[in-house]
Amino acid sequence: MSNAESEPPETGEAIGEKLTELAKRRGYFFRSSGSYGGVGGFYTFGPQGASLKGNVEDAWRDRFAIAEGNMEIDAPTIMPEPVFEASGHLDGFDDMLIECPDCGTSSRADHLVEDETEYEDAESLPIHEVEEIIAEYELVCPECGAGLAGVAVEEFNLMFATNIGPGDSQPGYLRPETAQGIFVEFPRLKEYARNQLPFGVTQIGRAYRNEISPRRSIIRTREFTQAELEYFVDPEADEPNLERVEDVELTLYPASEQRNDDGSEVETTIGSALEDGIIGDPWVAYFLGVAKPWYEAVGVDMDRFRFRQHLSGERAHYAADCWDAESEIDGNWIELAGFAYRGDYDLSKHADHSGDRFTVFKQYDEPQTVERATVDPDMSYLGPEFGGDAGAVAEELEALAGRDRSAFEADAVEIELEGETHEIPAEKTGFAVEEQTEAGEHVVPHVVEPSFGIDRLVYTVLHHAYREDEVDGEQRTYLELEPEVAPTFVGVFPLQNDDALEEQAREIVADLRDAGLSVTYDDSGNIGRRYRRQDEVGTPFCVTVDYETIENEETTVTVRERDTTAQKRLPVGDLAETLSAIRAGEMAFEEL
RNA sequence: GCGCGGAUGGUCUAGUGGUAGGACCUGAGCCUUCCAAGCUCAUGGCCCGGGUUCAAAUCCCGGUCCGCGCACCA
Structure with missing residues (x-):
């Protein structure tokens, strides 16, 4: 057992219940099929939640597919039984x-x-x-x-079983991880990568596990979304570009510290962690270095974030080194992602079971000439002599040529077959030593797998964004979501119910939407109520049209920032451009 | 799957063997020149199935779901 759930940082009060209530009321997420009594382990993302989740997925795609130059695929969620015989899920699961x-x-x-x-x-x-x-x-x-x-x-x-087509002749399963959809298609995917290692394939999609007891809201469900990257490398030749990440600072909780009673987390950089041998594999280190700033950018609180190394007993047998990204939620550490070096385990298994070729041809710099011992047995002799065993004899001769050329120097070659020794005249073996030119070799790539849980991340982002404060003596609840992932980016209001104000406000809504921003319009109740409503779903900015807007020569509106409730007056003409720049992170509200 | 506790409008909750009340939210209107204000009105609820009873949201049994603990988590 790991002590992964011990020693959480002393930050944050228990807000899970409040968050769940807010999520239900405002449309982030709620239990599915409620009208029929509900069903355990399944959640629906409401309008806000679906948007937030989509934004997180987009951010992941930008970073792990596009910015890294990796491909993205979209494989089926149902695959036939042999796939899972090969992957080991049928037995191991x-x-x-x-x-x-x-x-x-x-x-x-x-x-x-x-x-x-x-x-x-x-x-x-x-x-x-x-x-x-x-x-x-x-x-x-x-x-x-x-x-x-x-x-x-x-x-x-733990896999959901189903049948493909009528009857039960072709059993299938809902995939328990998205990864298999990538591994299974490797022979074709490597073609798309023009047979060049290294290359990466990503997939964002659903996975299914029939958990015995789903718990804790959307942290552990039976249907969930994963974002996975399978990065295929030549273990002999490829190295990550560590310069890009070596200065990234991170909090590590290595296996050695977890075993100590008074073990603690280590603050270090990617570069020194590799030097000190804390992180064993440079590829794993590289992706930890990519992931950390990304998590920070989508809104995970770095004071409640760490990478924890798997203990040896916890690791799958094929994984050389494995780290989890973890976030702290109400005093518990939950797993957000796993980073594993899986070696050639997956591709080899599928090669064995499918008979297809899961290798990449690696051309040598210079063609290599090698001497190779070959046999070309005279089957017209072996056939009559050995009958049904002739084929096996030929195979044994070939194997023998590979391991012991001297055996062919005598007049007769001795081979052993099922405990019996046979002699074959040397001239009937067709033995020869030939020079062969080889242009390259087939290598089974090794796999580095960063595997992200999206639902858990969405939950963490909401949890870490949850704030309560007081404005003018009134309680306020708001979500300090990053503009990049917030479901709605800007709310637009007329200060009061007034046709002129409303008309101007609706024009602004149309302009902002044309600029690609997610906008909501609200003219109900009073202005304060509308601000609070947007605060509670995490909308970063609100624009209000007042009488100055329509009376003054220069058309201006107030822009109000969520976290500080500070307001600034901006010309309407620049509004779309300015807000877009803020959302893209090119400008800050304070600089206006 | 086991044990303990729970389930009342969208949300949070009061409630008794005699058919349910509040607050917030939401909608309509009035008012309102920037932060959940006020007034009027409105929509909307006893988790599901059986049993006991003249009568069950209430008591009993079973189920579903939620929370916690145990087990499980490739």
């Missing part, structure tokens, strides 16, 4: 649960068998065998000691 008839405790049946008997890989055994083993060894409930012999073992796979 399978839990065997056994429930104690006395105390009701559920245990992992496969773990019980592995712990208490000499069986080592109980997970791969069929259910009935596990049940037999439990009966045979008279295993008991680890909690209360009651006998478990004869108790049914229940299989629980």
Whole structure:
């Protein structure tokens, strides 16, 4: 177990409940299918939430696809069973649960068998065998000691199963991660990359896990959105451009510190963390360095953010080094993203299972000439001599030529086949040593995988943006969302119900929308109420048309900033341009 | 999946075996020359299914969902 949930920074009071209430009331997110009683683990993003989420996805795409020069694809969410046999999800995602008839405790049946008997890989055994083993060894409930012999073992796979087409002849599954959609299409994707390593493929999409108990709002759901990058590299040749990120400062929580009782987080830079060996892999380090400023830009509070290294027991067996991005929410650390060096695990598995080629041809600088021992067996001799074994004999000859040329120097070549020794006259083997020119080799790329959870990030962004303060003695709740991700960028109001003011305000709305800004118009109640309404959904700016606007020669409006409630008067003509510049981060409100 | 607690307008909540009230929000109107003001009016609710009862939002059972703990989290 990690102590990932220990020692949260002492910032922020518990605001999860208030946020959930606000999210429901204002349209960020809410439980799905409420009219039918609701369903666990599924949430709908309302108008505000969908917009915020879309903006976060756009920001991710800008940074991890476009700015890095990576491709983006959009693969199906349902894939056929063999894909998941290859990926390991069909077996590895399978839990065997056994429930104690006395105390009701559920245990992992496969773990019980592995712990208490000499069986080592109980997970791969069929259910009935596990049940037999439990009966045979008279295993008991680890909690209360009651006998478990004869108790049914229940299989629980975290993947949602379905059927493709009529009947159940072609089982399929909803993908438990978006990554497989990329790996499966690798042979074609590498063509689009013109067979050049390194290259990256991104995907933003839904993934599905039939969680036993979804919890904590949209933090752990059964359907969620991931943004993943699979970056394919030549492990021999490719190196990340660390200069771009080496000065990025970050908070790390390495495995070594987690094991200490008084372990603590480490403040360092990408460059020194690599030098000190804290981060093991330069590619992982590179993407941590890209991710940190990005998280900051979309509104994650860097005082409540860290990268935590996986402990060795926590890592998947193929992952050499693995770090999670984590944010702190009401005293708990939640996982926002995982950065794993997956080696050639995924591509090799799919190569084995599909028979397709998951490699990239890497041309040498200079063609290389190598001596290679080859055989060309005389099958008209081997056939009559060995009958049905002739093919196997030929294969063994070829293998032998590869490992021991001297075996072919005698008049007769000895080979072993199923324990028997056979002699083949040397002249019948067609043995030769030839010079071959090789232009390059097929390499299985290694994969670096930054994998982001979007829903959790949206929740974190809202949580970290939540503010309460007082304006003129009145309580105020507002969301300090970054302009780049805020669902609505500007609200436009007439100061009062007045045809002239309203007409002018509607013109401004049209202008701003033409400029591509997300605008809302509001003329209900009084001006203060409208400001508060926009504050609560996190709209960064409000524009108000008053009598000065329509009476003075120069048409001006007030622009009011959300966080400070400060106002400035600006000419209408420059409004769209100025606000667009602010949204793009090229200008600050204070500079106006 | 187990245990404990919960579920009343959009939101937050009061409530008793005799068919539900408030606040906020929302909408209409009045008022209003910049921060949830005031006045009038309006919309809208007892999670679902069974049982007990003359009568159930209330008591009982089951389910669904939510929160917490346990287990689970490739």
